[in-house]
Amino acid sequence: MMLPSVLRAQGGLVVTPEDFGARSNLPAVGAIQAALDHLARRGGGTLRISGTYRGGIVVVRGSNIVIDGAGGTLRDTRLVVAQEASNISVRDLTLLETRAQADSYLLDVAGSDCRFINLSMIKEPMAGGYQGYLRAPSRGCQFDGLKVRGSNGIFVAGRNHVFQNFDMASTLRPDIGGDDAFALKGAGSITDNIVLRRGTVRGFSAAVSIGSEVGSSREHPGAGIVRRVTVEDVIADRCQMVCFIKPGALIYDWRGGVVEDVWLTNIRLTDPGGIMFMRGIVINAGRGAQVRRITASGITIAARAHAQDVMQTSAAEILIRDQGAPSLIEDVSLQFSYDGAGPSGYPVDHIVRIEKDNPAVGTMRRISIDVTGAEARISGIHVGAGLDDAVVILRADLDRVALSPPSSLGAAGIWADSRILAGDVRIRPVRGPQRGGRAR
Numbered sequence: 001m002m003l004p005s006v007l008r009a010q011g012g013l014v015v016t017p018e019d020f021g022a023r024s025n026l027p028a029v030g031a032i033q034a035a036l037d038h039l040a041r042r043g044g045g046t047l048r049i050s051g052t053y054r055g056g057i058v059v060v061r062g063s064n065i066v067i068d069g070a071g072g073t074l075r076d077t078r079l080v081v082a083q084e085a086s087n088i089s090v091r092d093l094t095l096l097e098t099r100a101q102a103d104s105y106l107l108d109v110a111g112s113d114c115r116f117i118n119l120s121m122i123k124e125p126m127a128g129g130y131q132g133y134l135r136a137p138s139r140g141c142q143f144d145g146l147k148v149r150g151s152n153g154i155f156v157a158g159r160n161h162v163f164q165n166f167d168m169a170s171t172l173r174p175d176i177g178g179d180d181a182f183a184l185k186g187a188g189s190i191t192d193n194i195v196l197r198r199g200t201v202r203g204f205s206a207a208v209s210i211g212s213e214v215g216s217s218r219e220h221p222g223a224g225i226v227r228r229v230t231v232e233d234v235i236a237d238r239c240q241m242v243c244f245i246k247p248g249a250l251i252y253d254w255r256g257g258v259v260e261d262v263w264l265t266n267i268r269l270t271d272p273g274g275i276m277f278m279r280g281i282v283i284n285a286g287r288g289a290q291v292r293r294i295t296a297s298g299i300t301i302a303a304r305a306h307a308q309d310v311m312q313t314s315a316a317e318i319l320i321r322d323q324g325a326p327s328l329i330e331d332v333s334l335q336f337s338y339d340g341a342g343p344s345g346y347p348v349d350h351i352v353r354i355e356k357d358n359p360a361v362g363t364m365r366r367i368s369i370d371v372t373g374a375e376a377r378i379s380g381i382h383v384g385a386g387l388d389d390a391v392v393i394l395r396a397d398l399d400r401v402a403l404s405p406p407s408s409l410g411a412a413g414i415w416a417d418s419r420i421l422a423g424d425v426r427i428r429p430v431r432g433p434q435r436g437g438r439a440r
Contacts, residue, residue: 020035036058073096093120097127099127120146121147126171159191161194162197164196192225199235206240206282210244214248241277265298272302297333304347326361350379351398375399375400387420
């Protein structure tokens, strides 16, 4: 028997949490779950949430279900979209986490063809940990107008997802949050065709990362791949990095990962006060990983380094780690500008750094650089040993480089310990030669 207040509107069945016994500001997980299950049994419909409800874990199953927040809030609630769910829409809803628990997160999606319009995810008070997950089985999810506040970002796996018109803010504090806005993973699975466009991220480690979890491990023995990623028209405000590509490069035992076909276009990172910035575009590979066909164009970085210590800083870094099996980085094209002027912080060590931990381990080839840059402590472009004929400097216009080099390291506008090809190059160093190194 249909409850009296359940309506059959023009768009289908419409229910509210009150229809199933909920009361605003009281625990309502049972009522919300009952409403969603009712819609699933009926083949779809709309759950309208116009107030504030305290929940727990609620699971969306079935198909053709709309959660219409109507400006409402689910407090301390995890919204789960099950793998069997499809054609689910969530709009004008706030998910609010108030328990200050780093292991709490708000969204967990494994379903297909889901749409999230004007969804807000907030941790208040601030806490670490992801705000939400798109799991490996998920397919074809679209986010328009996503807002994230007070913690880390979104774990992204699966296929054919689009995020656009997003506004994401971490905490701007090193002790809580500050991880990546979008963390693209491929743990024993394939993550394919991800689009991130027209958005702003603030206070994160990287605007987008690909993948401390790309490849196989004991827990995930399958092939781990992230491919076909488009990031365009994004502003990164006071972040450490624009993009961090890192299969097999960190301490985790992920191996044999593949990252391929990544396009970074029209991205601006600003941190002239050196609040967060460490490295801009970063490509690291280790443990047998393969990274190929990475293209960056129209990238603008105006930032000072947050610190000047053991870890070298740079506006762009390409590095093969001497960890596990030899790795490969090939077909990388970076076109960007870097301005290192600012009121505080430090000059970066290098505007471009291309190197191998061990010159005899790993392979790089077809790396091309087009850079305009100013303000670097050691060198404008540094190319390490074991990279003969791997690097082409198509164009370099470098000003105020080799500002204050340490005596133990070579410094120059361009320092190369491998044979490189240089095209249109203009360099204005301060305390070093225009070019240096042991191989030309």
